Amino acid sequence: MTENPSLINRDYNYLLNFERKIGLGVSDTKQNARVMFKRHAGQNKRQRIDNTDARVTRVNKMFDSPNFALKRDNVLVISLPSGMSRSTQNKSGYDKKAGTYTWTVEWVPVNEDGRQLASFTSFRIKEDAILRDALSVTPLANAIGVDPESVEKDKIQFSIENVISMGKRSVIKLNPEETLAKALANKVVLEYPKFYVTFSPETWQEYMEEEKDAYGVDSDSESESDSDSSSSDSSSSDSDSDSSDSDAEAPEEASSKNPEPETLAPQSITGLSSSLASSDKDEEEGFSA
Incomplete structure (x- = not known):
């Protein structure tokens, strides 16, 4: 077999093509995996909730x-x-x-x-x-x-x-x-x-x-503001009358x-x-x- 150059050349080309296909397959698998994980990461990303909403x-x-x-x-x-x-x-x-x-x-x-x-x-x-x-x-x-x-x-x-x-x-x-x-x-x-x-x-x-x-976008905001103000005034009053008191999703x-x-x-x-x-x-x- 080694004395026939055409057979040697054929076997060489076969092995070369086989190696190339394996390389391409590995490359495609890695690329597809990257795309898939990137897509699912975006789909499953949760929106952050704003507590001031x-x-x-x-x-x-x-x-x-x-x-x-x-x-x-x-x-x-x-x-x-x-x-x-x-x-x-x-x-x-x-x-x-x-x-x-x-x-x-x-x-x-x-x-x-x-x-x-x-x-x-x-x-x-x-x-x-x-x-x-x-x-x-x-x-x-x-x-x-x-x-x-x-x-x-x-x-x-x-x-x-x-x-x-x-x-x-x-x-x-x-x-x-x-x-x-x-x-x-x-x-x-x-x-x-x-x-x-x-x-x-x-x-x-x-x-x-x-x-x-x-959804009370305006009224709730005003209510929260009034509540905070009232809480602040109450806290200040408590502090004046008894400095030993402490504050207690x-x-x-x-x-x-x-x-x-x-x-x-x-x-x-x-x-x-x-x-x-x-x-x-x-x-x-x-x-x-």
């Missing part, structure tokens, strides 16, 4: 040390205890296959007299979906008792529940032409968004609030029973289970301010 102040006033986190466009998501139905239903998260963040959404139709109808839930709605297009017509038609073809989507109005309302029911009006991401930006949701679907601009008009008013749908009409008054996060379980009877009677 008025929404955080409201959440801490209403719930007893709840778990919450910022998602996507500054959406503050309050987490319920694991095992509760709303927590179990929540499928919101980054969809690797779709390459985008997806949301679970609860839709609550409201008829013209202000009564809530049977709600339904959509899963894995892409955040770049237009709000009006994200709403499925068939379950909506079933909820309001009409033929799907008779539903005029261009007349539908949307609002989002203010889950940290300190008094009467409060909702924030949304633009139906905006994307889901933009509609949810800077909002507060309990596990996942609850959207109210109305068919007239006048429906629930008395409950509509601007975002800054709904792809869309699928599932129907449900009529949605819960409670106003979410201040309560412990652990008390949510009983209020959610007793909501069915109240929903049939509708909401009264």
